[in-house]
Amino acid sequence: MEDTVLTDIPVSYISILQATAALSFNMNSDLYTGSLLKTLAASKPGSRILELGTGGGLSTSWILAGMDERSRLVTVENNAALLDIAKVQLADHRIEFVLADGYEWLKNYQGEKFDLIFADAMPGKYDLFEETITLVRSGGFYLIDDMLPQPNWPLGHAEKVRKFVLNLETRKDLVLTKMNWSTGIILVVKK
Numbered sequence: 314m315e316d317t318v319l320t321d322i323p324v325s326y327i328s329i330l331q332a333t334a335a336l337s338f339n340m341n342s343d344l345y346t347g348s349l350l351k352t353l354a355a356s357k358p359g360s361r362i363l364e365l366g367t368g369g370g371l372s373t374s375w376i377l378a379g380m381d382e383r384s385r386l387v388t389v390e391n392n393a394a395l396l397d398i399a400k401v402q403l404a405d406h407r408i409e410f411v412l413a414d415g416y417e418w419l420k421n422y423q424g425e426k427f428d429l430i431f432a433d434a435m436p437g438k439y440d441l442f443e444e445t446i447t448l449v450r451s452g453g454f455y456l457i458d459d460m461l462p463q464p465n466w467p468l469g470h471a472e473k474v475r476k477f478v479l480n481l482e483t484r485k486d487l488v489l490t491k492m493n494w495s496t497g498i499i500l501v502v503k504k
């Protein structure tokens with residue numbers, strides 16, 4: 314098996330990379346995380362999916378590629394220029410693009426729970442985790458990447474990560490697998 318062989322990269326992938334590079338944005342998820350997101354999205358027909366931290370839509374493009382016609386995605390981003398890239402590249406009636414602060418959005422959200430949450434911003438991951446995991450349906454997925462040391466981690470972030478993982482590991486309501494692959498993935502299922 315060669316995991317670098319990816320034959321199903323979304324068509325908008327290159328144009329999103331180019332558009333985000335023009336904004337000097339360097340936090341796009343990698344191909345492996347994208348591929349996993351597509352697979353997870355495809356496992357839940359008719360699903361409700363939440364992405365926190367759209368960026369320019371690279372991970373969004375993979376999620377969309379895995380969704381069936383009945384699935385719906387809400388993706389939240391506080392940077393209008395980045396969200397505009399995603400909106401232009403991925404215009405699709407199944408996606409709701411939300412320009413909002415993730416902290417505010419999470420505190421105010423009162424809608425249905427989700428079958429898959431990709432938490433790719435501070436709110437939903439290191440902050441407001443409890444509020445976020447509550448939004449995952451029983452049997453649903455919560456996915457995070459960048460759990461292995463990254464060049465852009467600020468001072469003190471490694472300790473934050475260590476405590477966060479420890480908390481995940483001690484919870485009785487979650488089942489999880491840590492993958493030393495891609496940028497370091499943790500796939501969580503809510504019991």
Ligand SMILES: C[S@@+](CC[C@H](N)C(=O)[O-])C[C@H]1O[C@@H](n2cnc3c(N)ncnc32)[C@H](O)[C@@H]1O
Pocket residue numbers: 340341342343365366367368369370371372373389390391392395413414415416433434435436
């Ligand atoms: C790691 S990047 C997301 C990358 C994207 N998911 C991808 O894989 O291509 C994190 C994103 O979260 C956004 N962000 C940071 N703080 C936020 C907040 N408080 N509310 C909403 N979005 C936020 C940043 O602007 C950035 O685009």
